[in-house]
Amino acid sequence: MKGISHPAHSPSAVTTLAQAHGMPLATPTVTDVYRAHRDFVWASLQRMGVRDADLPDQFQEVFIVVHRRLDSFEGRSAMTTWLFGICLRVAAGYRRKGCNKREVCISDDELSRRESPALGPEQRASQQESRALAQRVLDAMDIAKRAVLVMFEIEELSCEEISRSLGVPVGTVYSRLHAARAQFESLHQSFEPRTERRTR
Amino acid sequence: MKIPQRMSDPRSGASPEIQSGLRSLAKPRAMTEIERQLTSVAVKKIAAGTVAGAGSAALLKSGGWLAGALVVAAVATGALVRSAGPSHAPPTSPPGAAILRPVVLPTRPSRALEAVTQATAAPTAQPSPLAPVQWPAPTRAAQPRARSAHAALPVSQTPVAESPGPASAESAVALAAPTIAVGSATQGFGGRATSPNGEDPIETEAHALGEAMQLIARDPARALALLAAFDLAHPSAQLRAEREFLGFEALRALGRTDDAQLQGQRLIQRHPSSIQASRTRRLLQQMTGEVASQPSANSTPSAPATTPNP
Structure with a gap:
């Protein structure tokens, strides 16, 4: 484990x-x-x-x-x-x-749910790129770190809630979250230039 | 200890791309009611020792038809249920395709049987093809109800109960339901013969639909009787559109084109936005085309007799 x-x-x-x-x-x-x-x-x-x-x-x-x-x-x-x-x-x-x-196939309903209807075509395309990149980064992350990051950043749970949910001390959540964010940012930086080159 | 700021927060100092990307990602979704029931059944079987394999792929493979029926139900009811297809299969198609792709019931009964047979094939011993099924006690069996499937029921082909009871055809069918012999669809999760007399209505219903689907190929009249009996016994069942579609298929297999068209039209009226309705529309168009293309007996007396549409 x-x-x-x-x-x-x-x-x-x-x-x-x-x-x-x-x-x-x-x-x-x-x-x-x-x-x-x-x-x-x-x-x-x-x-x-x-x-x-x-x-x-x-x-x-x-x-x-x-x-x-x-x-x-x-x-x-x-x-x-x-x-x-x-x-x-x-x-x-x-x-x-x-x-x-x-x-990954996403239904039209799911796509429309995730995208803001107020966005124009360019903004929407930009948001789709950001989402795709974030998804790639998450997929490349260590699974345990990913789980904590998703709980904190996407589900917006507090560290105390994560602590209770996982049955670990809050300090452990903080340290895992710190490591997860570092990995996420590092991977994001490494993936981003390639994405930019491809879209140009 | 300083409370960390979320990266999606503009004050966090994270790049706008990261903020935007994180904000656009979907949260984990909760289990739907159908998924809850399906997983509950599976866990009960795990607890009972029915599933002892290294993975649940075997479980889901053996219950493939049930998963298919549930996917149809979920799509029909608007729920986003993900298909329980075998995850360890080669990735020949994207996983989402299993969700978005309708469960296609082959138009010809023989193909339907093949599909169901393949789906329910398991390495363990198969139950007798004519093993009787113990149905749950009909709750409203004696109450005649005007429903689609039993409206076109082949009463004369249905085994009649010994009870001197109700004279109505529907009641007779409902009482006769426990004597209906069915095929290997009695095999449930984990490849072991199971009775659909469980506590989970969705499981019972899925069993009934699987059995009816198999019967359409070799005994469509009995399949129709089975559907009607179940319809009477479980008026609040959930897989209604799929059940009506199977009734439509059974009528087609019997060659009762007029009844099938009537049944199809009812299905479209009741579930206009369902997958079954779109399939039924397509099949009805095919049937209409076949009927239109058939030469009239008066205009071409020398034409060979046409066989009824299966």
């Missing part, structure tokens, strides 16, 4: 989950984990670059791993931290297989 720490002081996710479901203290089942954390897993995979078309497949990959390894989860870290690590591995495998290197 590269880049993910397991703070020993985190509350036991097993305890929390069991209490939330009114169950005696016992290892939760994969169904319990699904009910409690499906939205987190779903969003995390998107933050890590899993395309919409592949989301259901990768989502199930995550829960297959959860099912296999749930017995080994000791509750020393938050459940979301553990799940985030699984998502990282699944997303890394997904990226290695080149699934996300395929052309």
